[in-house]
Amino acid sequence: MKAVEINNLTKNFGATIALRGITFSVDVGDIYGLIGPNGAGKTTTFRIIAGLIPPTSGSIKVFGLNPLIDTEKIKNIISYLPEDAGTYRNITGYEFLKLVSEIYFSNKEEAEEALEIGIRIANIGNRIYDKMKTYSKGMKRRIQVARVLMVRPKLAILDEPTSGLDVIHAREVRRVINDVSREFGTTILLSSHNMLEVQDICQKVALIHQGRILVEGLITDLLEEYSASNLEELFVSLVRGVAR
Amino acid sequence: MKLFSRQLIIKEFKDLVRDPRIWIPFILSAVLMPAMGLVVYAPMISAVEKATVEKLYVAVINMDEGDIAGKLIDFQNNISVKSKIVIYQTNISNVYLNDTKKLKEITEYILSKYPSVENIVIFPRDFSKKINNRQKVRIFTITVVREITFIGSTVKTQRIFDAINNFIREYVLNGTGIKPDVIVKPLIEEEANYIVGKKTVLLGSSMTVLTSLSLASFLIPIILMIISVTIMQMTATSMAVENEEKTLETLLTLPLTRTQILLSKLMGSFTVAAIGSFMSIIGFGLYMFIIMQPVFSPRVQIGNQVSFSFQTMISPLDMIYVVASLIATTFFTAAIGIVIGALSSDTRIASTMVGPLSMLVFVPGMMVAFVKLSTFGSFLPLLYILPLTQPIVFIKQAISSSLPPETLLYILASIIVTIIIIVITAKIFSLETLSNLQHRLSRFRRK
Numbered sequence: 001m002k003a004v005e006i007n008n009l010t011k012n013f014g015a016t017i018a019l020r021g022i023t024f025s026v027d028v029g030d031i032y033g034l035i036g037p038n039g040a041g042k043t044t045t046f047r048i049i050a051g052l053i054p055p056t057s058g059s060i061k062v063f064g065l066n067p068l069i070d071t072e073k074i075k076n077i078i079s080y081l082p083e084d085a086g087t088y089r090n091i092t093g094y095e096f097l098k099l100v101s102e103i104y105f106s107n108k109e110e111a112e113e114a115l116e117i118g119i120r121i122a123n124i125g126n127r128i129y130d131k132m133k134t135y136s137k138g139m140k141r142r143i144q145v146a147r148v149l150m151v152r153p154k155l156a157i158l159d160e161p162t163s164g165l166d167v168i169h170a171r172e173v174r175r176v177i178n179d180v181s182r183e184f185g186t187t188i189l190l191s192s193h194n195m196l197e198v199q200d201i202c203q204k205v206a207l208i209h210q211g212r213i214l215v216e217g218l219i220t221d222l223l224e225e226y227s228a229s230n231l232e233e234l235f236v237s238l239v240r241g242v243a244r
Numbered sequence: 245m246k247l248f249s250r251q252l253i254i255k256e257f258k259d260l261v262r263d264p265r266i267w268i269p270f271i272l273s274a275v276l277m278p279a280m281g282l283v284v285y286a287p288m289i290s291a292v293e294k295a296t297v298e299k300l301y302v303a304v305i306n307m308d309e310g311d312i313a314g315k316l317i318d319f320q321n322n323i324s325v326k327s328k329i330v331i332y333q334t335n336i337s338n339v340y341l342n343d344t345k346k347l348k349e350i351t352e353y354i355l356s357k358y359p360s361v362e363n364i365v366i367f368p369r370d371f372s373k374k375i376n377n378r379q380k381v382r383i384f385t386i387t388v389v390r391e392i393t394f395i396g397s398t399v400k401t402q403r404i405f406d407a408i409n410n411f412i413r414e415y416v417l418n419g420t421g422i423k424p425d426v427i428v429k430p431l432i433e434e435e436a437n438y439i440v441g442k443k444t445v446l447l448g449s450s451m452t453v454l455t456s457l458s459l460a461s462f463l464i465p466i467i468l469m470i471i472s473v474t475i476m477q478m479t480a481t482s483m484a485v486e487n488e489e490k491t492l493e494t495l496l497t498l499p500l501t502r503t504q505i506l507l508s509k510l511m512g513s514f515t516v517a518a519i520g521s522f523m524s525i526i527g528f529g530l531y532m533f534i535i536m537q538p539v540f541s542p543r544v545q546i547g548n549q550v551s552f553s554f555q556t557m558i559s560p561l562d563m564i565y566v567v568a569s570l571i572a573t574t575f576f577t578a579a580i581g582i583v584i585g586a587l588s589s590d591t592r593i594a595s596t597m598v599g600p601l602s603m604l605v606f607v608p609g610m611m612v613a614f615v616k617l618s619t620f621g622s623f624l625p626l627l628y629i630l631p632l633t634q635p636i637v638f639i640k641q642a643i644s645s646s647l648p649p650e651t652l653l654y655i656l657a658s659i660i661v662t663i664i665i666i667v668i669t670a671k672i673f674s675l676e677t678l679s680n681l682q683h684r685l686s687r688f689r690r691k
């Protein structure tokens with residue numbers, strides 16, 4: 001079974017066509033990147049996969065479930081980090097992780113275990129007991145990533161998890177995602193508008209542009225096939241090709 | 245040195261004026277205020293008109309030792325088609341006007357014989373003698389109060405005084421060629437009020453008594469508005485912050501239903517709001533207590549000095565019901581705040597919407613405060629349940645009689661109405677509708 005399987009997905013917002021037939025699939029345990037510029041349709045695709053919004057047409061399967069029908073069940077499979085997700089100002093990082101773990105696990109031991117993992121992933125030391133309004137951007141993102149991964153979902157969807165972070169913090173977040181995926185075998189679907197940064201974390205990517213998938217597959221295969229030195233070069237040459 | 249920068253002022257002006265959201269509250273209140281006026285004005289006017297033209301049922305106790313009162317009654321009976329005053333003559337011949345207990349007994353006796361009586365007029369023994377001596381003459385009326393309103397009973401009592409004043413003027417000036425209106429007021433008007441629901445007699449002009457009693461039902465919507473504005477502002481902002489900070493999208497992905505999310509949000513913020521309101525209610529209560537001292541304990545004196553106080557009019561149990569209903573209503577306004585916040589993409593829009601809406605919250609309560617409940621006819625049960633009207637209906641009924649045993653059920657129903665609103669909102673409110681709304685707003689803003 002595939003972790004995610006979507007076929008010919010389209011989405012219109014009134015007159016705006018956000019997705020014009022998206023097809024790709026994610027294997028269990030993979031870190032998969034959906035890469036494209038702003039407005040390409042990444043967030044829309046993720047929201048549809050998570051059952052937050054319905055598609056206009058096309059089919060979606062997440063571990064064999066249809067998000068449109070099994071909306072509540074899907075929420076226990078997918079853990080989702082929205083784009084630009086904010087934090088509560090007057091809640092501490094610790095309180096936030098605790099409340100989320102208790103929402104996911106009614107069993108006390110399970111909740112405590114998740115919380116421990118969360119604290120470890122966040123790795124911000126004693127600052128975890130401070131109110132989140134005092135956190136730096138990097139710390140906030142680490143809390144968010146910890147929040148998503150600590151419940152050990154079958155699938156974690158991370159919408160631009162490194163956007164707005166400086167090089168050091170972005171690297172740190174990528175490393176955490178990579179480590180957790182290895183440790184727990186979590187399937188990860190992430191997006192980025194930065195073509196270069198995904199190369200050292202994703203096995204497979206799909207390049208998305210104006211609601212269409214340009215190419216999809218193993219990064220090494222793609223670079224070889226189009227004889228490009230990196231994903232950015234590949235993307236630019238593909239977009240030029242589309243334009244012609 | 246200049247005090248201000250012209251450039252910055254112009255920037256500020258342009259920046260604000262170009263934001264269409266700035267105009268929403270101003271335009272809305274410009275429209276809402278007069279609408280509110282109409283809402284209160286229309287039923288008030290119709291109540292006054294009704295009281296002026298409606299048939300008026302009067303019982304008369306005639307103790308006059310002369311014949312003028314008798315003539316007056318005959319005259320009124322003759323013109324009863326025109327004046328619409330219907331008179332029942334009683335055979336009671338002796339009343340001690342200073343004894344409220346006796347007044348109560350007489351009123352109840354008359355009401356048992358003529359249930360539709362609205363006023364009892366008592367002509368004293370020296371009625372004819374005084375008139376013949378060209379002296380001012382006392383007249384005593386008991387207004388039967390079936391419901392506490394600002395108007396209505398008072399207007400009717402005035403009709404009786406007018407009729408008697410007119411008769412005496414014409415009687416005294418008959419044949420002199422002098423116009424009756426040169427005599428200002430031959431009557432010394434003395435009044436008592438019988439509150440049917442309470443079975444009590446309150447001495448004093450129906451105007452004073454009814455106004456001070458209805459003040460309570462008038463105050464409640466004001467208290468409500470003060471509290472609900474703050475609560476709505478609070479819950480709307482806290483919900484809008486979830487939108488603004490994009491924490492709501494996170495909540496929507498947690499293994500919780502939308503109803504759970506909204507209801508938890510409501511419970512949590514309402515608890516804080518309740519604690520805060522409790523403090524402001526205490527402050528407001530003290531303020532009212534201080535400034536209302538003279539009104540709530542008016543020493544309305546006629547003969548025996550009798551005073552009534554506001555507290556003695558409402559039983560402690562009824563007071564608890566009214567307060568519980570008020571809390572249920574603030575719970576409702578908190579829910580409205582949540583709904584506004586959920587639909588607002590940021591806190592500025594949310595506070596923009598709260599202002600005019602809290603004015604709207606005020607309207608139904610005001611209407612109920614001013615209008616006789618019976619005019620609502622078959623809608624009346626609804627007023628007992630709807631959170632915005634319930635506490636006002638309760639206080640009116642608590643003052644004029646007492647609250648029925650099923651009051652607790654009504655309060656429960658009011659809370660259920662609130663929960664239903666949240667559940668419906670949860671049904672229609674999704675990330676789809678939300679993101680569409682926000683997209684439309686951002687496009688609207690760009691224009």
Ligand SMILES: Nc1ncnc2c1ncn2[C@@H]1O[C@H](COP(=O)(O)OP(=O)(O)O)[C@@H](O)[C@H]1O
Pocket residue numbers: 013016017018036037038039040041042043044045679680681683684
């Ligand atoms: N609710 C909406 N209403 C109208 N247009 C939308 C809505 N959501 C997204 N869009 C449009 O759909 C396109 C894709 O958006 P999105 O999925 O957010 O792109 P990305 O995440 O790749 O930057 C954009 O053109 C965006 O303006």
Ligand SMILES: [Mg+2]
Pocket residue numbers: 039042043044083
């Ligand atoms: Mg996006």
